[in-house]
Structure formats: structure tokens, C-alpha cells
Amino acid sequence: MTGEANAPGPRAPDAPPFDGKAFARGLSTAPGVYRMIAADGSVLYVGKAGALRKRVASYFSGSPKPARTMAMLAQVARMEVTVTRTEGEALLLENQLIKSLRPRYNVLLRDDKSYPYVLVTQEPWPRLALHRGPRNVPGRYFGPYPGVTAVRETLNMMHKLFKLRSCEDSVFRNRSRPCLQYQIGRCSAPCVGLAPAREYAEAVRRATLFLEGRSDELTGELGEAMEAASQRLDFEEAARLRDLLASVRSTQARQYVDGRAADLDVLAVAMQGSQACVVLLAFRDGRNLGTRAFFPKTNGSDNPAEVLAAFVSQYYGEQAPPREIVLDRTIEDQALLEEAFTAAAGRKVQLRHGVRGERAGYLDLARRNAEMALATELGSQAAQQARMAALCELLGLEQAPSRIECFDISHTMGEATVASCVVFDAEGAVRSQYRRYNIAGIEPGDDYAAMQQALTRRFRRAAAALEQAADPHAPRPGPGAVLPDLLLIDGGAGQVAQARSVLDALGIPAAAAPGQPGVLVVGVAKGEERRPGHERLLLPDGRELRPGPASQGLQLIQQVRDEAHRFAITGHRGRRQKARTSSRLEDIPGIGPRRRANLLRHFGGLPGLKAAGVEEIAQVEGVNEALAKRIYATLHGLHEADAPVQAPPRPT
Missing domain, CATH: 3.40.1440.10 (GIY-YIG endonuclease)
Known part of the structure; x- marks a missing residue:
């Protein structure tokens, strides 16, 4: 530039x-x-x-x-x-x-979910696994795949063929005997030394060839290795390679397109008014990976070619393009896109339309899937609009809220408290703006304090944005600084009072009643016997509504509240599991994987180790007295000099 x-x-x-x-x-x-x-x-x-x-x-x-x-x-x-x-x-x-x-008049590719990949980690004993989210784990990523089902099918086949491990590092480091995956022939058990390093590395290399679509090269190499093993009279190795070669060829035989291993995507677009759906049908190495539907935000465009061109440009600007992309219509700048994709991929990439034969059949399949997916999406949008209209009538709102937020608190007897904030707009959930808050510094089980902390953290930026609103040169606020029209609080009058006090303290206007200016805070309290559909809605003017299970407005509130609950409890379970499975031994200088495994094996786990004294810890192989004191002090929050030699007496 x-x-x-x-x-x-x-x-x-x-x-x-x-x-x-x-x-x-x-x-x-x-x-x-x-x-x-x-x-x-x-x-x-x-x-x-x-x-x-x-x-x-x-x-x-x-x-x-x-x-x-x-x-x-x-x-x-x-x-x-x-x-x-x-x-x-x-x-x-x-x-x-x-x-x-995200300009107002561009066609925007919207996708709330990250693309699934197959990951081969970069470590001494690489792991083969499904990966979603930021690609910050060192290793090689293969994909993206249209959906998780395609990834799981690929992983299932790969584990059978190459027997690479799938377990997390925390499990791998602490195994003392092979797991069930080894017993059923899906892993070579490198965790306990049953797989020689050289053989495992060779299996990783061959798996990489397979994932790269170089199956012909792989089968040729396996055939040569089988012949070499038989010539040196290593018949067991030759038989193993023969079985692997047969499995790879059997996989290939079922997956050819047009008699050859194809590497292509098929794209078709369907439109109704300004609503659009683009369906992607993907093949890699001749394998049909299935379809995936995308719903771009057209911003008023009703031109299918413009939508498809924007999709191709934005999607393959982030994802590695295949060798061939089949389109259901011509698009602008097709030659330019081919040139850019070819340069980025380092190999020839073709954009084609007007195809014949089997590809025309796949294109027709993609078109029909796009039409059906669009019809389903429009039906769900119509239902969403009906529920939104019913919500306005229920709460007495003159116009539909453009942004709804809901907060929920999740914990287990005060442990690992997590608050969630989910966001809905007129079209449904806006998952990219969901937020979780790890709550700390409160009394365990104090839901009021947890709600106050979460709301304060959420609306602090919004309050700052209000102060900057008068400055024309101030930067545009991000999603976190935008105020909701309707704020739902999963709880009773106490939780609603916490929400209103936080807004008042931050100087954010709260509506005194439905239809008045400010953020409308509504509590969603459990009904009789906690039965769904019998919730009570607590309004800021003191009214209490009981719409009943037939109310479409309440059904929308339930949908938002249940999503907040799901998001909160998922975060809570993850935080709780991390706290229970992570070993504080990992933070101690001088403790590597082998010593950590020896300690946990000797004492039967972390509780047994915490109950031991310095003298007992020092008896473990590879642990001297100085390191034992450091371990004891870290596990009990003491200074190293204060660590007792003997363990404290255990309660009887």
C-alpha cells in the first residue's frame, strides 16, 4: 500500500x-x-x-x-x-x-460460530483432535469443515487408521496404564511407552499426508514400505502395513468424485426479497464433508450475484480456498478473485460456473438446500417477530426493543461463581456479544453481590461512553458501551433492586415504567413450584405480571432467560472443572511432568499429597528435602521456611 x-x-x-x-x-x-x-x-x-x-x-x-x-x-x-x-x-x-x-451498506457475512478444524498439535507426542475458536494452540490446522459432524467422522477414521492419541495433556501426562482407546485399537498408547517415538512420528507424518489430500502419495509410500518389510523378512510389520494400505484404499474407493480425488467447494445462493442464504457443499480429497448454510446480512441488497460475490470474497479471505470453487452464477471480479486466491494459496485456484455432469448435480443439490434453509429461516424469523410483537403488548411498549440483555448467576454452593450476559435483537441471539464474568471477592453464595459486580463491570463502559457522547472527536463506542432497551434479570425483587442501584450509581437512566425513557429493568422470578410458564414478571412501577404459559411474549422472555442460564452454567462448569483438575504442582519451579506424575502416583492424587509432610514428600523419587519444602509450602500457602518436617496430625 x-x-x-x-x-x-x-x-x-x-x-x-x-x-x-x-x-x-x-x-x-x-x-x-x-x-x-x-x-x-x-x-x-x-x-x-x-x-x-x-x-x-x-x-x-x-x-x-x-x-x-x-x-x-x-x-x-x-x-x-x-x-x-x-x-x-x-x-x-x-x-x-x-x-x-462492518459498514452499513455492505453485504456482511454473519456467522456466530467459529469454524471447526482438525488439529495436529506440535509437541513431542502430537495429539489429533477437533478444534474450534482462536487458532492459538501450536500445531497444524486442517479445514475448515462445514460442520462438526464432518470433523468427527474424519477423526473417527483417522484414529482407526493411524492410532494417534486424542487425550488432553493433563490426562496424557498422568496415565499409568493404557486407556480404553488402546484396548479398542484406536490409540497406540504413547502415554505409557507402548509406541516407540520413531514409529509414532511416522504415523503423524502419514496422517498429515492423508489430511493434506495426498492419499495417492501415501498409498504409494505404504506399498513400498510393505515390500521392504517383506524383503527383510519382517512379516509382522509387512502385515500391519498391508492392513493400513487396504484401509486407506478402501476409504479412497468410496470417496471419489468424477473418478478422481476432488478438492472443491460448491456454492449456491437463494434469495427472497433482501433475505439471502448461501449454502456451501464441500469436498476434500474426494470426501463429501457435508453442507453448511450461511445467512449474510444483505443491508438491503436484492442482487444474488452481489451477495454471492461478497460471500466468496469475505469467506475465502479468511479460509484457505480449495483448488476448485463451483458457483451457481457469474460474479463480479471473478478473474481478480481467482488471481488473489491463487497467490494466497500458492497453487492454482479456479472459480467455475455453468458446469456439467456430476458437478451440475452437486450444484442442483446446493441450490435446493439453499432454498429449503432460507424457507426455514424465514419461518423462524416470522415466529420471532410474532413473539416480539406479543412482548411489546405484554409490557406495554410502543416499539419493539432493538436490544435485549439478560443476566444470570451460576455457582455450586458458592463455588466458582460465574455471571452471564446474553444479547438478543430483533432477529434473535447475537452470540458474538455474549459475555461471561468470573466473580471474585464476594462471600460464597451471595447472589446479590455477584449480580452487582457483574452489572457494574458490564455498564461501566456504557457510562463512560455517555460522558464522551458530547465529544464529536471521541472514538465510536464498541458493543459493550451500547445500552439495552430491555434488561432482564433472572431473579426476584432483590436482584432487580441491585440492577437499578447499579444503573443509578453509574448515572445510567432507568425507565420508571414501561414506555418511558431509559433502560427498562424487568425481573423474571420463578413461578409456583418453579414450573416453566408460570414465571412472574416484576416491572419497575411495582406491577407484577403472570402472563401464563400460552403467552408468546413470555415465551420470548423464557427463551432469552434459558439462554442466559445455559451460558452461565456452561461457564461455571468449565471453571469448576478447571479448578478441580488443574494441579498447583504445575506452578512450582523444579516440578516437571515426570516428578509431578511420580508425586501423584505415590500419594494417589493431590489430596493425599496435601496430607503428607515434608519428610514423606522427600521420599518420592527425584524429590529432595528442599524441593519437598517448596511443594508443601505452595500447597498450604506458607513460606518455605515455615513448612513442617512432619505432616500435621490427621483428625480421627
């Missing part, structure tokens, strides 16, 4: 309209990216151009334009451009800006 240019800053309300023609005349003919910005500083649109001057000028010419484009241009207060060296570089920058800025 070689530079940026922009018009003057946001105009005042009485400033003249933005002169797009004059701005375009001052631009270069080089490739680059342009951004249209409204008077409030929000980004309206991000686009790429092979020649910036020509592309920007086309918006402000006298030629007819769609109503959506005219509405966008009427809001433009200024424009910014970034010049790039090539069109491919402009494509990459456009994707990055769309993802980070």
Missing part, C-alpha cells in the same frame, strides 16, 4: 453537500480501496477499485442508480481512499476493512 487520501472531516449540519465529482477528479488511477463516511463518522460503504478515479466518479455521474445506492450517497459526508500496489492487494484490504468496520 502506498498512501491515503481523504476529504476534510465531518461537515457541520449546515455545511454544503459532499462534492463527489470534485473529490473523484483529484484521485489517482491506481488500484485501491474507498470508504464512504456519514456525518456522524460511521462508515457507510467500503469498496475496491482497479482505478480509483474511474470507480468513485461512477457513483456521482448522472446515470440511473438503484434506490439503495441513492439512499447511501445522500448520507455521504466525506470519503477516504487507500492506494494499493495491485488489485489483489485492494481485495485483501477491502475484506479486512469490511470485517473490522
